[in-house]
Each structure stands twice: as C-alpha cells, then as structure tokens.
Amino acid sequence: MVLVSQWMIVSLSSFSLLYLISINKTVFKICFPILVFLCSILAYFRFAIGISLTPNLLQSAFDNDLKTSLDLLNLPLIVFVLVNIIMVIILIKIRKCIHPFYPKIHLTIAGILLFFTAILNTRITAPVQHRIPFSIAYSVKNYLENKKVIQSNRPDISKGTTTEIDTLTVVYVQGESLRADHLHVNGYTRQTTPLLEQDSIISFSNIYNPYTTTDQSVPYILTDADSLHPDYANSHRSFINYFNHCDYDSYWIANQEPATAFIYFTNEADHTIHINNGKTVYNFEPYSWLDTQMDSTFDVALNGRASKKLIILHAIGSHWWYKAHYTPDKEVFRPVIESRNVPSSSTEQLINTYDNTILETDFFLDGLIQKLKNKKAVLIYLSDHGEALGENGHWLHGTDATPIHHPACLVWMSDSYKKEFPTYYDILNANKNKYFNSAFLFHSILDAAKIKTRIFAPQLIIFRPH
Numbered sequence: 001m002v003l004v005s006q007w008m009i010v011s012l013s014s015f016s017l018l019y020l021i022s023i024n025k026t027v028f029k030i031c032f033p034i035l036v037f038l039c040s041i042l043a044y045f046r047f048a049i050g051i052s053l054t055p056n057l058l059q060s061a062f063d064n065d066l067k068t069s070l071d072l073l074n075l076p077l078i079v080f081v082l083v084n085i086i087m088v089i090i091l092i093k094i095r096k097c098i099h100p101f102y103p104k105i106h107l108t109i110a111g112i113l114l115f116f117t118a119i120l121n122t123r124i125t126a127p128v129q130h131r132i133p134f135s136i137a138y139s140v141k142n143y144l145e146n147k148k149v150i151q152s153n154r155p156d157i158s159k160g161t162t163t164e165i166d167t168l169t170v171v172y173v174q175g176e177s178l179r180a181d182h183l184h185v186n187g188y189t190r191q192t193t194p195l196l197e198q199d200s201i202i203s204f205s206n207i208y209n210p211y212t213t214t215d216q217s218v219p220y221i222l223t224d225a226d227s228l229h230p231d232y233a234n235s236h237r238s239f240i241n242y243f244n245h246c247d248y249d250s251y252w253i254a255n256q257e258p259a260t261a262f263i264y265f266t267n268e269a270d271h272t273i274h275i276n277n278g279k280t281v282y283n284f285e286p287y288s289w290l291d292t293q294m295d296s297t298f299d300v301a302l303n304g305r306a307s308k309k310l311i312i313l314h315a316i317g318s319h320w321w322y323k324a325h326y327t328p329d330k331e332v333f334r335p336v337i338e339s340r341n342v343p344s345s346s347t348e349q350l351i352n353t354y355d356n357t358i359l360e361t362d363f364f365l366d367g368l369i370q371k372l373k374n375k376k377a378v379l380i381y382l383s384d385h386g387e388a389l390g391e392n393g394h395w396l397h398g399t400d401a402t403p404i405h406h407p408a409c410l411v412w413m414s415d416s417y418k419k420e421f422p423t424y425y426d427i428l429n430a431n432k433n434k435y436f437n438s439a440f441l442f443h444s445i446l447d448a449a450k451i452k453t454r455i456f457a458p459q460l461i462i463f464r465p466h
C-alpha cells in the first residue's frame with residue numbers, strides 16, 4: 001500500500017512536470033531535451049553504480065579537477081545519453097503542434113498538480129525529492145543551503161582553553177540507530193557484541209537522548225547544548241573547536257551524507273573526508289554500504305604525524321535499509337528482510353536483520369580498537385538515537401517510541417591511556433549503569449583529553465565520580 005501510494009505520487013509529479021513544459025511548444029523544445037540529457041546522466045549512474053545525486057556529490061563535483069570529472073566519462077554512458085537525445089529529437093520532430101484553447105487553465109492545473117506532488121513538503125511527497133528529475137532541484141537547493149550554514153559565523157569561544165597532554169588519540173564514533181537494549185553486553189539474550197566483550201569495553205546502558213532523528217540529535221550531542229539550553233545546538237560550535245584550539249589534528253570521516261543540520265561541524269575539522277558519496281536511503285543493494293569502508297581513511301588519519309589527534313567517524317551503523325549495512329558472514333540471525341518496505345517484512349525478519357547490523361558494528365569497532373591498542377588512545381561511541389522495532393506499532397525512528405530515546409554508548413581505553421589516567425577505568429565502571437542525558441558527550445570527551453574550558457559541568461562528565 002505504501003509502495004503503491006509512493007509510486008503514484010512519483011508518477012503524478014513527473015507527469016505534472018511534463019504537462020507543464022508541454023503547454024508551450026517553444027518551451028517544450030528547449031526544456032525537454034535539457035531535462036532528458038540531465039536525467040539520462042543521472043539514471044546511468046543510479047543504475048550502473050548505485051549513485052544518486054546529493055548535495056555532497058555536487059560539492060565533490062565542484063571540488064574535483066577537470067581530469068577527475070572526465071574520468072567518469074565512459075563509452076556506455078555516452079551511448080546511453082546519445083540514444084536518449086536522438087529519441088527526443090525524433091519525438092520533437094513528429095510531435096503534432098498543440099494549441100490548447102485555454103493555455104492559462106492548463107498552466108494552472110499543471111502548476112497546482114506540481115505544487116502538491118513535488119514542491120509542498122509533506123511526508124507523502126518526501127520520496128519525490130530523491131527521485132530523478134526532482135533530485136536535481138533539491139540537491140542544488142540543499143547544496144546552497146549547506147554552503148550558507150558552513151559560512152555562517154558561529155563565535156569561537158575556545159579562547160583560554162588549555163590542556164597538559166602532549167600525546168593522545170581521541171576517537172569519537174558517531175553511531176546510528178543503535179538501541180542500547182539490543183547489545184549482548186547490556187543483557188540482550190542474543191550474542192550481538194562478541195568481539196567488543198573481549199576488548200573490555202565499558203557500556204553505558206542508561207543514556208537518555210531527548211531527540212529521535214539524526215538531524216536534531218547530532219548537533220545536540222556535539223555542542224554544549226543541554227536540556228536547559230537546547231538552542232545552543234544551532235548557534236554554538238562543537239567540541240572539535242576546543243580540540244583544534246589545543247593543537248589536535250582533527251578528522252571527520254563520514255559514511256553518511258552531511259545534512260544541513262550538522263554540516264557546520266563536519267567543516268570544523270581540519271580534514272573532512274566522505275566515504276560512499278552519493279549513497280542515499282534509497283540504496284537497496286545488500287551488503288554494499290559498510291562502516292568498514294572507512295577503515296583505510298581511518299588508517300591514514302591514525303598514522304598522521306601530529307602527536308595529538310581527534311578522529312571522528314560518522315557511521316551508517318544500523319540505519320534502515322538494514323541489509324545494506326553488514327557483510328554476508330554477519331547474517332547470523334535469519335530469516336532476514338527481502339523487501340524494501342517495512343510492512344512487507346515480518347517482525348522476526350526485521351529484528352533479525354537489525355541484529356545482524358549490530359554484529360557488523362561490533363566487528364567495525366573491534367577493528368578500530370585493534371589499531372589503537374598500542375597507542376595512548378580513548379574511543380567513545382554514542383549512537384545518535386535508538387530504533388523502534390515494533391513497540392506499539394512503531395518502526396525505525398523519528399517517532400516518540402521509548403527505545404528510540406535510549407541509544408547505545410560504549411567507551412574503550414588503551415593500556416597506556418589507563419596508566420596516564422589511573423582512576424578513569426574504575427570510575428567509568430562505577431558509572432556505567434547510571435542515568436546520563438546525551439548532553440554528557442560534549443563535556444566528557446573534553447574531560448577524556450583533560451581539556452579545560454570555561455564551560456564546566458561535572459554532573460555531565462562520565463569520568464567523574466557520581
């Protein structure tokens with residue numbers, strides 16, 4: 001039913017666009033070939049290599065030099081575009097001249113149709129924005145919005161920040177859609193964290209996050225926003241600003257498209273690297289979009305020359321479509337989902353597939369830990385929110401279901417880190433089942449690096465006794 005209504009709205013929006021440009025013959029002659037030209041290029045990349053047009057992809061296209069862009073040209077693409085253009089020319093030649101009796105009426109009908117199916121932003125029309133040709137307009141619009149956000153002037157309030165540490169690697173993994181109660185380390189009956197349990201990871205099982213979407217949650221977590229000052233998320237810089245001030249070389253490695261809501265922070269880092277550019281929530285290729293695809297970039301960051309490093313990895317984790325986010329060997333819990341649509345799968349299939357993504361996160365985080373073992377390093381993982389798995393009819397996230405407010409949170413420290421901060425490990429163990437608001441992250445990650453700022457909220461620091 002959902003798929004049918006989505007298909008109808010997408011078809012209707014495409015129809016109204018064609019209807020609109022075909023009312024006037026000259027407009028049609030100019031606009032239709034341009035539209036087909038752009039659409040054929042996008043369609044080729046979408047179906048040949050699974051890449052969709054996104055604001056970030058536009059940014060990369062502008063950043064690339066001409067040679068890199070020309071590398072994307074190949075014979076099948078040229079043939080595909082040429083065939084489409086030839087068909088358009090023939091169509092324009094044979095098309096009978098239409099002189100509608102009341103062009104203004106047609107214009108009004110087409111305009112109203114287009115407005116309600118593609119321009120008016122509702123839950124029903126949302127999929128249209130990701131579909132060709134509308135993705136062109138929406139990507140350009142979001143790209144321009146992102147640019148404005150990046151250039152906006154959030155005040156630098158890191159002045160006076162100090163640290164006595166001269167060698168340290170701090171890794172922050174911004175997790176995605178991982179609920180705390182599906183981790184075996186937190187008491188879940190299935191073994192979903194076999195590797196992390198061998199790494200003596202400390203799991204905080206009672207984190208409360210007031211927000212249930214990535215866009216709202218990530219700015220809240222990264223800045224000094226808290227329940228009393230949630231607005232700081234939209235006007236303050238993140239903890240990256242303070243690390244930069246203390247001479248940390250900072251990296252943001254992203255495995256998901258930066259949204260306008262948090263693109264500002266990705267640009268606070270000294271180095272911003274995007275993996276899997278052009279992959280969107282409409283990627284339905286199994287086992288294709290993995291967090292381990294960030295590994296080689298993580299290695300480059302880790303082996304950089306700076307003695308103090310802050311490495312942030314923005315994971316895709318357990319985001320829907322679950323089956324894209326793990327490798328076949330992690331398909332331990334079966335049967336798994338086959339459909340792209342939540343209502344077409346059984347509860348059992350959905351939960352199995354979701355739990356398989358946790359095995360992938362277990363593998364991914366363990367891989368990072370193995371590389372950090374011989375360094376003075378601390379790793380903090382916090383999911384942006386949890387995920388509903390059928391509670392009161394709720395699925396995925398973005399609603400107010402209880403499990404969405406309880407994200408997974410993990411902390412790991414190397415032996416030499418424990419030696420430098422001898423009390424931290426025991427304090428964390430004593431705190432791990434206590435209740436913390438996700439606003440803890442900002443204050444705690446600064447404390448993990450012994451960075452002293454003017455803002456000090458000991459009640460929100462997990463490395464302090466409570």
Ligand SMILES: [Zn+2]
Nearest residue numbers: 177213214384
């Ligand atoms: Zn999210």
